[in-house]
Amino acid sequence: MTTTTADMWFDPVCPWAWITSRWLLEVEQVRDVQIRFHVMSLSVLNEGRDELPEQYRGFMTTAWGPVRLAIAVEQKYGPAILRDLYTAFGTRIHHDKIPVGPDLYAAVLTELGLPEDLADAAGDDSLDELLRASHHSGMEPVGYEVGTPVIHIPGSDGELIAFFGPVVTPIPRGEAAGRLWDGVLLVAGTDGFFELKRSRTRSPEFG
Numbered sequence: 001m002t003t004t005t006a007d008m009w010f011d012p013v014c015p016w017a018w019i020t021s022r023w024l025l026e027v028e029q030v031r032d033v034q035i036r037f038h039v040m041s042l043s044v045l046n047e048g049r050d051e052l053p054e055q056y057r058g059f060m061t062t063a064w065g066p067v068r069l070a071i072a073v074e075q076k077y078g079p080a081i082l083r084d085l086y087t088a089f090g091t092r093i094h095h096d097k098i099p100v101g102p103d104l105y106a107a108v109l110t111e112l113g114l115p116e117d118l119a120d121a122a123g124d125d126s127l128d129e130l131l132r133a134s135h136h137s138g139m140e141p142v143g144y145e146v147g148t149p150v151i152h153i154p155g156s157d158g159e160l161i162a163f164f165g166p167v168v169t170p171i172p173r174g175e176a177a178g179r180l181w182d183g184v185l186l187v188a189g190t191d192g193f194f195e196l197k198r199s200r201t202r203s204p205e206f207g
Helices: 015-030 054-062 062-075 079-096 100-112 116-123 124-138 174-188
Strands: 004-010 034-038 150-155 160-164
Touching: 004 015, 004 054, 015 034, 015 079, 015 124, 015 174, 034 079, 034 124, 054 062, 062 100, 062 116, 062 124, 079 100, 100 116, 100 160, 124 150, 160 174
Parallel strands: 004 034
Antiparallel strands: 004 150, 150 160
């Protein structure tokens, strides 16, 4: 059986993307699927949106740091490192509730055995061109009316299947993760299918 390679675009600060990424790692265990991770940016996505609440605009300003650091690490060590980098970021941000800032960057880099001075990348806007390129490669096939997570999967006919989501909580485990994967493929691979949605009634659960 041929292994399916699925690509996911994430922003480390997004709790829903974190849950989806952990679901995808579960899918790897029960389906013949390999996940590759890529960086997108909610800060890039929300640029120029003056209607955003002031608190969220402040959050978007802070959110530049982790994605710049992720891009810098990817450039130096290759895209495969993003899997472990994202896990290190997500565990601290979403489980340990460590604020985005120097202490977070130092802890992530130390865990991965990476040079401490890479933390300077969080404030380096010269990385934004590369960040935007990674962001747009994920978003353009889906459109800019969505956020993260974004997933790309090759279709059986060779065409790209790209979609936002799934947005789910808690994290599906084991065969439940596999069944959700099967359903997502069926729906997303249906020609002309665009949207299936209902109001969120639960906050993200990271257990």
